[in-house]
Amino acid sequence: MNYQMIGFVIGRILWTEAALLLLPALVALLYGEPALPFLGPILLLLIAGLPFRKKPKQTSLYARDGFAVVALAWVLMSAFGALPFVISGYIPHCIDAFFETVSGFTTTGATILTAVEPLSQSVLFWRSFTHWIGGMGVLVFVMAVLPMTDGHGMHLLRAEMPGPSVGKLVSRMSDTAKILYGIYLVMTLIEIVLLVLGGMPLFDSCIHAFGSAGTGGFSNKNLSVGAYDSTYFDVVIGIFMLLFGVNFNLYYFLLVRRFRDVFRSEELWAYAAIVGAAVLAIAADILHMYESFGQSLRYSFFQVASIITTTGYATADFNLWPTFS
DSSP: OOHHHHHHHHHHHHHHHHHHTHHHHHHHHHTTOOOHHHHHHHHHHHHHHGGGOSOOSOOOOOHHHHHHHHHHHHHHHHHHHTHHHHHHTSSOSHHHHHHHHHHHHTTOOOOSOSOSTTSOHHHHHHHHHHHHHHHSOHHHHHHHHOOOSTTOHHHHHHHHSOSSOOOOSSSSHHHHHHHHHHHHHHHHHHHHHHHHHTTOOHHHHHHHHHHHHTTOOOOSSTTGGGGTOOHHHHHHHHHHHHHHTSOHHHHHHHHTTOHHHHHTOHHHHHHHHHHHHHHHHHHHHTGGGSSSHHHHHHHHHHHHHHHHTTOOOOSSOGGGSOSOO
16 A cells, blocks of 8 residues: 555645635634634644645555545544534534534534524534535545546545446546536535525525535524525525436536437436426325415425435425325
8 A cells, every 4th residue: 555645645635624614714704703613623634734745756546545545534524624513612522523524524414413503603604514525525526626646546536436336527537526526616606696696695595505515404594494485495405406416427418518428318317207206296195285286396396306315405394294205
């Protein structure tokens, strides 16, 4: 194993996380909140990465090295990412804070918090931002901003990504990562703009766009998206949850005008068919619980989109729905 290169990559990952923590620190300053919960971990991350700052002569990374980097990166990023929760006092126990951070980076969406609204704006931002970072994969993000493995990045990507196979869109792995995260960023920004245009505050729009993009579902409202009781927000967030659940290779094919490859995707057609059938079946089943078919369709669509993409946002208590639904 190339231990020196593994250390070098880990060091760059720690410095990348330090840079990412600058955003919630800025949010803290904007809202007049203490920035120490973020500045402290930033300093620790910079110090922790110092021993690995020198790039070794041998930069090759192979399969074993890739698995080692990914495993270490997830543990270390989650451990350092938990510090803002502990230092701020909102999640004082380290294990609970670690759980919350792992849930964020893995976009799982499970939480130990019984209420999120008491949290400060900056802590809420970091909590949801972990979803956005992890949504495409932490290592994919690092490869997009810090290409550094001289053509051996595929082993990192294979170790990072779920599924039976991983392919490159273009010849260089770092360029593939850039394309994927470019699409991811643009789609996130479009959702934020649409939510703001609908009347949702900018901060709330960012939070819910991060959750939609990462398909993780952290909200800054105890009642989730249901707190707004808005058909417009339900439709916009529901559509983007489904869009972020699509294979991102297909968006690249759209960009390069390979429309035939998109329309021949069995995965896409199966996904659309399952969603369409589920929405219509559940809407019909819960029709008697709502005033109109349009209203039952609204709640059915949002819940199906949320569950099939594993996002976890909610606008209705589906435990009260009939057994079929």
